[in-house]
Amino acid sequence: MTKVTMTVNGKSVSKEVRGNMLMTEFLRDELHLTGTHVGCDTSQCGACNIHVNGETVKGCTIFAAECDGAEVGTIEGQANADGTLNVIQQAFQDHHGLQCGFCTPGMVMSAATLLKENPKPTEAEIRHYLEGNICRCTGYHNIVKAIMAASGQDVSTIAAE
């Protein structure tokens, strides 16, 4: 067991963890932050995407021990301070960017770092960035549209396929 201390959504947490404890297990089982989903558990689907020191990583492919001292962000920390949906979450709702919702936390976390790095991405850039986020419901189209809208770009010309 190793003691880890990290900041999760702005709050400092300290816990004893096993060496082989993944961040997905740490967040879900130890902190009861179950918004970070485990989809494939093989580093493919991105449903577990979280932020570590401001970068998107797969929560299922990083150990809690590796995050000692890190600043961690999860979907639970994404809403505005008053509890309303942030601009990306609201855009997903407005543009029907989710159906079953299982992939959505990972999509929102990926979209957040995309827009931080590239505030006005093209449709192609959004699709390239989402290569590691798999959605089996939407066909991606409305997800791309929602991220375009969240970046303040006109989406009226994107066909509603």
Added chain:
Amino acid sequence: MYSFDVVRPKSVADAVAALGEEEAQALGGGQTLIPSLKQRLAMPSVLVSLAAIDEIKGVSSEGGGLTIGGGTTHATVAKDCAASYPALAAMAGNIGDPAVRNRGTIGGSLANNDPAACYPAAALASGATIVTNTREIAADDYFQGMFTTALEEGEIITAVKLPIPEKAAYIKFEQPASRFALVGVFVAKFTDGVRVAVTGASEEGVFRWTEAEAALSGDFSAAALEGLSVSADGLMTDLHGSAAYRAHLIGVLTKRAVAQA
């Protein structure tokens, strides 16, 4: 996963000491190792994470070449080498997906030497030098077959030195589910010749296509490759593509890489 401890040394010297323990294994970004551990393909007693060692991170340039720390992520290479070595930056920016690129490292990829990984092709085509805690190894001597390298037990890649070619390009025919290379070809033109490295194709891992190098060294054009072909003998066959198909792709992708360089 089996049970193990994780330690995070802050210096190469401490990491080397930690790797001296029985059944210790180095952990780079973990983007291959962690999925392998989940399948119980490895049973280390302790994982020595290299991610907290600042001295093996970052990109610097000197004398017409780049030195990339072994712990530098693909995302950093994609960003920091965009101006100095665009073909390398583009290659790094197309590995896996953004989350993988934020964790995976150049040293980890080269130490693993996956037969379908992108970095081995870049290192071999660039004529890179692999720098470890004990020595320097030329890329031509470093890659020794599928998942096999010249590294000794406990040896750590601290840096990779890459000469910058006059022209270069990497073309990957992507296996769309894994985003590894079904075949990938890196072409690099230097003043004294051309190097062509192929990944994803051979059962022996990355290799140089010397006939193409000779043809391109005289005439660096796609037309110079007309009539050249790679034998399917020793190439991989799997459900994604036959050896003959991979052999065909090598010719096509090399032409495309030359055209793009």
